[in-house]
Each structure stands twice: as structure tokens, then as C-alpha cells.
Amino acid sequence: MSEIDASRAALPSLVSIRDLKFGYGGRKIFDGVDVEIKRGQVTTIMGPSGTGKTTLLRLIGGQIKPQSGEVVVDGRHVPKLSRQGLYDLRRRIGLLFQTGALFTGLSVYDNVAFPLREHTRLPEKLIRNIVLMKLEAVGLRGARDLMPAELSGGMARRVALARTIVLDPMMIMYDEPFTGQDPITVGVIMKLIRQLNDTLGLTSIVISHDVQEASSISDYLYVLSGGKVVGEGAPDAMKTNESPWVRQFMQGAPDGPVPFHYPADPIDDDLFGMVTA
Amino acid sequence: MTMLRNLGHWWLGIMARMGRSLIFLVQILFGMHELLLRHPREVVMQLYSVGVLSLLIILVSGLNVGMVLGLQMYNTLVDFGAEAALGPVVALSLVRELGPVVAGLLFAGRAGSALTAEIGLMKATEQLAGMEMMAVDPIRRVVAPRLLAGIISMPLLAAIFSAVGIWGAYFVGVGLLGVDEGAFWSQMQAQIDWRDDVLNGVIKSIVFGVVVTWIAVYEGFDSVPTTEGVSRATTRTVVAASLSVLALDFLLTAMMFNK
Numbered sequence: 001m002s003e004i005d006a007s008r009a010a011l012p013s014l015v016s017i018r019d020l021k022f023g024y025g026g027r028k029i030f031d032g033v034d035v036e037i038k039r040g041q042v043t044t045i046m047g048p049s050g051t052g053k054t055t056l057l058r059l060i061g062g063q064i065k066p067q068s069g070e071v072v073v074d075g076r077h078v079p080k081l082s083r084q085g086l087y088d089l090r091r092r093i094g095l096l097f098q099t100g101a102l103f104t105g106l107s108v109y110d111n112v113a114f115p116l117r118e119h120t121r122l123p124e125k126l127i128r129n130i131v132l133m134k135l136e137a138v139g140l141r142g143a144r145d146l147m148p149a150e151l152s153g154g155m156a157r158r159v160a161l162a163r164t165i166v167l168d169p170m171m172i173m174y175d176e177p178f179t180g181q182d183p184i185t186v187g188v189i190m191k192l193i194r195q196l197n198d199t200l201g202l203t204s205i206v207i208s209h210d211v212q213e214a215s216s217i218s219d220y221l222y223v224l225s226g227g228k229v230v231g232e233g234a235p236d237a238m239k240t241n242e243s244p245w246v247r248q249f250m251q252g253a254p255d256g257p258v259p260f261h262y263p264a265d266p267i268d269d270d271l272f273g274m275v276t277a
Numbered sequence: 278m279t280m281l282r283n284l285g286h287w288w289l290g291i292m293a294r295m296g297r298s299l300i301f302l303v304q305i306l307f308g309m310h311e312l313l314l315r316h317p318r319e320v321v322m323q324l325y326s327v328g329v330l331s332l333l334i335i336l337v338s339g340l341n342v343g344m345v346l347g348l349q350m351y352n353t354l355v356d357f358g359a360e361a362a363l364g365p366v367v368a369l370s371l372v373r374e375l376g377p378v379v380a381g382l383l384f385a386g387r388a389g390s391a392l393t394a395e396i397g398l399m400k401a402t403e404q405l406a407g408m409e410m411m412a413v414d415p416i417r418r419v420v421a422p423r424l425l426a427g428i429i430s431m432p433l434l435a436a437i438f439s440a441v442g443i444w445g446a447y448f449v450g451v452g453l454l455g456v457d458e459g460a461f462w463s464q465m466q467a468q469i470d471w472r473d474d475v476l477n478g479v480i481k482s483i484v485f486g487v488v489v490t491w492i493a494v495y496e497g498f499d500s501v502p503t504t505e506g507v508s509r510a511t512t513r514t515v516v517a518a519s520l521s522v523l524a525l526d527f528l529l530t531a532m533m534f535n536k
């Protein structure tokens with residue numbers, strides 16, 4: 001075990017996933033996954049589309065239960081929690097959905113105020129102060145009266161982020177926050193993730209395809225593929241990682257252990273089979 | 278043999294759906310008291326979008342049905358010299374049958390489809406999952422106020438339908454065709470029984486309100502969260518809710534007016 005590994009092992013984990021197995025119906029998604037999310041860090045989980053990155057976040061949030069293995073968040077076994085226990089835990093975890101998932105019927109202000117109104121009995125004046133502060137933190141205090149339909153994709157995600165931090169969670173999970181955003185927005189979101197994590201003392205999990213972005217803001221990376229963790233390490237170590245899986249992903253090679261082609265019969269059979277048969 | 282198996286499969290599917298929707302209803306009802314205590318405003322807002330927004334189509338249809346009814350009945354009654362009975366005949370048809378049934382069908386098309394589409398889209402855009410991750414139960418927060426609003430709105434809409442319909446018949450019968458005004462109203466009052474006719478009509482409309490709204494919210498909540506899934510769920514709501522109204526109407530009529 002290297003020095004870095006030893007010092008990492010000494011850090012306390014907020015989320016521990018051990019030997020996780022999960023599938024939808026008969027289809028296997030995870031086949032023995034181990035992931036440790038350390039307190040105070042930004043951890044990025046990468047992997048091709050459809051490997052189950054979103055599914056992993058849903059397992060951590062307790063929206064689905066694993067077939068076997070452990071999911072421990074802040075010392076609690078998520079699959080064993082009662083409904084009330086799960087709701088208590090979720091109050092302290094923010095999940096930023098890929099789409100933002102803003103309530104389309106509510107204004108920006110009411111969206112951000114929603115968790116406060118549901119979970120606290122604060123007077124409206126105090127709610128207003130908190131909401132405006134959180135909107136200020138994402139740079140959208142001036143957009144409070146807009147409706148979600150009037151926001152750009154990047155703004156919608158920032159509003160969703162303000163809503164996520166309004167109850168002061170201990171952890172935020174971001175599902176592909178950069179996907180489909182212009183470079184400026186990507187920069188803004190990157191800065192926000194790191195800044196919020198460090199100033200509010202949070203723990204962050206980021207799902208991403210973007211190797212460059214992910215490397216520059218994370219303390220630790222995981223690469224998932226084919227239901228397993230195929231590589232993990234600090235961003236610098238990952239760049240020099242020998243594993244062909246990790247190399248393909250870090251360099252963005254179209255073909256490699258993750259094949260370019262969806263499984264099919266040999267092309268000769270497919271194209272000329274009718275003729276020769 | 279295969280046909281038999283498919284038939285069994287289809288039947289089991291329907292039974293499973295009905296079971297799930299029943300559990301769903303029980304879940305909604307369990308959270309109801311909390312909803313009324315914590316979110317009375319939400320119920321009022323839903324009353325607006327479910328009830329008030331259905332008002333226009335109810336008014337226009339009620340008036341139209343009443344006028345046609347007045348004209349048709351007059352033409353029949355006048356042959357027997359019984360046009361003074363126009364008032365009670367029209368009122369009975371509306372209060373007992375047409376008010377609850379036609380209002381129920383319109384309600385399924387106008388409010389039911391909108392409810393299914395709204396809840397289905399909230400599901401497809403992850404708003405419901407988002408709510409759950411914020412530790413807020415979407416059944417209590419989204420579904421329950423809509424169901425309650427539907428149950429409250431439907432009897433009121435049916436009553437308005439009947440009232441406007443009677444007014445339409447009055448307009449045609451008394452205003453245009455010269456039926457005696459005094460006879461129109463006094464015969465109506467004399468012939469219509471409060472309990473037998475009005476109350477039974479109200480019971481029907483309450484039952485239709487529960488069933489139509491229940492189907493609508495269940496289909497939305499259970500929809501496949503894609504564009505196609507939501508559109509299919511919306512269609513299913515209108516078809517299932519309309520057929521349920523007609524079937525239940527027959528059942529209720531047989532139970533209520535069986536002398």
C-alpha cells in the first residue's frame with residue numbers, strides 16, 4: 001500500500017458502498033462495486049452512459065434497494081432504514097438531478113423556498129432572507145421572479161443547486177452537472193461545486209463524463225464500467241494509470257475495452273449472408 | 278390455447294392494476310388530514326384549476342343540453358296537451374341523470390385528462406423523484422390535494438350543469454314556445470322530491486367525482502415516464518373514466534330508482 005493509499009484510508013468516510021450488487025429485473029447493473037466517499041472531499045464518478053451512475057446515486061438516496069451488499073451513509077445502513085429514517089437522512093442530502101427537476105408550476109423563489117416551507121415553520125420574513133442568500137450564492141438573486149420555463153439550462157441547474165443547499169445539507173450529489181452546457185456555464189458550475197464544498201464544509205459526489213473538468217475539481221475519481229469499478233485514484237495518478245479501461249476513458253478513445261460496436265453478428269454474415277446462403 | 282393464456286394474462290393484468298390503484302387510494306386517504314392542516318392553500322389552488330377551469334365547458338354544455346331538452350320535450354308533450362309538464366320532465370331528466378352523467382363525462386375529458394398529463398409530466402421530468410429526495414411525499418403533496426379538489430368540484434359542477442340546463446329549458450319553453458310560466462315552476466316544485474331525486478343525483482355526482490379523479494391521478498402517477506407514456510396514460514384516463522361513469526350510472530340507477 002502506497003503512502004497516498006494509507007493516508008486516504010485514514011480519512012473518515014461519509015458514504016461506504018461495499019460489494020454492491022444490483023439489477024433492474026434480470027438485467028445486472030452492478031456486480032460487486034466498492035466505493036468510499038470521504039468526508040469533505042469532492043469525489044467524481046465517471047463511466048460510459050448506461051453504466052448505472054444515476055442508479056448509484058438513487059441507491060445512496062435510498063430510492064431503490066440493492067439486491068445485496070452494503071450502502072452506509074453517515075453511519076446508517078440505507079436499505080434497512082424505515083421510511084421515516086430515510087426521510088430524515090434525505091433532508092441532509094441534496095441530489096441535483098440531471099435535468100434540474102425544478103417544479104414547473106412554481107417561480108424560482110418558490111422553488112428555492114419549497115424545502116423550507118415543507119420542513120420548517122420559519123416565518124416568511126426569515127424564509128425570504130435565506131432564499132435570497134442562497135440565490136445570491138449561485139448568482140441568481142435577480143432571477144427570483146422568473147418561472148422555470150424562462151430559464152436557460154445553466155440557470156435552471158443553478159436554481160436547483162440553490163434549492164439543494166437551502167436546508168444546509170451535509171452532502172450534495174450532482175448528476176452530470178456539466179452535460180449539455182456551454183463552456184462558460186461549465187466553468188461557473190465547476191467553481192460553484194468546489195466553492196460550496198469548501199466554504200460550507202460539505203461532501204460532494206459528482207457524476208461526469210468530462211474527464212478534464214472532473215479532474216480539475218475532484219480530490220478522487222472512480223471509473224465505472226460493466227458493473228464494476230475499473231479504476232480509482234487521485235486525478236494525477238489516474239492520468240498515468242496503466243489499466244486499459246482507465247486509459248480509454250481518460251483519453252476518450254472510441255474503441256478499447258469499452259467496444260465501439262454494440263454486440264452483433266460478424267458484418268460479413270450480416271451484409272452478404274443472404275447472398276451466400 | 279394461446280388465446281386462453283393471453284386472456285388469462287390480460288385479466289390478471291387488469292386485476293393487478295385495480296389492486297395497485299386501490300392501495301394507492303388508501304395511501305392518499307391516509308395523508309389527507311395532514312394535508313388539510315398543513316396545506317389548505319394547495320387545496321384551494323387545485324379547486325381553482327380542477328373546478329373553476331372546468332366551469333366554462335359545464336355552463337355552455339348545460340345550457341345547450343337544457344335548451345335541446347326543452348325543445349324536444351315540448352314537441353312530444355304538446356301532442357298530448359301536456360306541455361305544462363315540461364318543467365318537471367326536464368328537471369327530472371337533468372337532476373337524476375343528465376346532470377351527473379354529462380357533467381361526469383365532461384369532467385373526465387376536461388379535468389381528468391389535465392390531471393393525468395400534469396402528474397405524468399411531473400414524473401417524466403423527475404419532479405416527483407426530486408420531491409422524494411427532498412424528503413417530501415409526492416402522494417401527500419401532489420396527488421392528495423388534486424384528488425380532494427376533484428371530489429369537491431364534481432358535485433358542484435353537476436349541480437351547476439342541472440341548474441343552467443333547467444334555465445335553458447325555461448328559456449326555450451316559456452320564453453320562446455309560450456308554456457305558462459307559473460305552471461312550469463309550480464309543477465316542477467310539486468313533482469320533484471328532495472330525497473328521491475335531488476339527493477340521489479348528488480350522490481351519483483359524488484361517486485363519479487371520486488372515481489374519475491381517482492382514475493386520473495392514478496394513471497398519471499403510474500404512467501411510463503416518457504412522452505409516449507404520458508400521452509397513453511392521458512388517453513386511458515379519458516376512456517376508463519368515461520366508461521366507469523356510464524357503468525356506475527346504470528348500477529346506481531338500478532339501486533336508487535328500483536321500485
Ligand SMILES: Nc1ncnc2c1ncn2[C@@H]1O[C@H](COP(=O)(O)OP(=O)(O)O)[C@@H](O)[C@H]1O
Pocket residue numbers: 024029047048049050051052053054055056
Ligand atoms: N427504472 C428502470 N427500470 C429498468 N431499467 C432501468 C431503469 N433505470 C435505468 N435503467 C437502465 O439501467 C441502466 C443504467 O441506467 P443509469 O443509471 O441511468 O445509467 P447512467 O446514469 O450511467 O447513464 C441503463 O441501461 C438503463 O436503461
Ligand SMILES: [Mg+2]
Pocket residue numbers: 053054055098175176
Ligand atoms: Mg445518468
